[in-house]
Amino acid sequence: MAKKTRAAKKATRKPSGARKLKKAKKPSVRRRPSSQPAPAAPVLVTREMVAKRAYEIWMGKSRVAHSNHPVQNWLEAEAELLGSSGK
Numbered sequence: 001m002a003k004k005t006r007a008a009k010k011a012t013r014k015p016s017g018a019r020k021l022k023k024a025k026k027p028s029v030r031r032r033p034s035s036q037p038a039p040a041a042p043v044l045v046t047r048e049m050v051a052k053r054a055y056e057i058w059m060g061k062s063r064v065a066h067s068n069h070p071v072q073n074w075l076e077a078e079a080e081l082l083g084s085s086g087k
Contacts, residue, residue, distance in 0.1 A: 053081060054076070
């Protein structure tokens with residue numbers, strides 16, 4: 001293979017005053033550390049879900065003793081489904 005001459009070497013080199021352009025930085029995205037869970041999405045509790053749970057509560061109790069408390073069963077079911085303590 002033939003050696004390059006000085007003139008050929010100078011032609012392939014960058015000019016001495018040329019500077020390297022810096023790449024623009026991408027905007028940093030703050031990410032949540034993996035140890036922290038993502039915030040929970042709000043739970044949608046429908047009327048049908050509350051009615052089904054109220055019926056399950058009513059079935060679990062003695063029908064004779066608690067048959068006149070459907071509102072209490074409903075409120076208990078809502079409290080369970082929404083995660084608050086209804087007692």
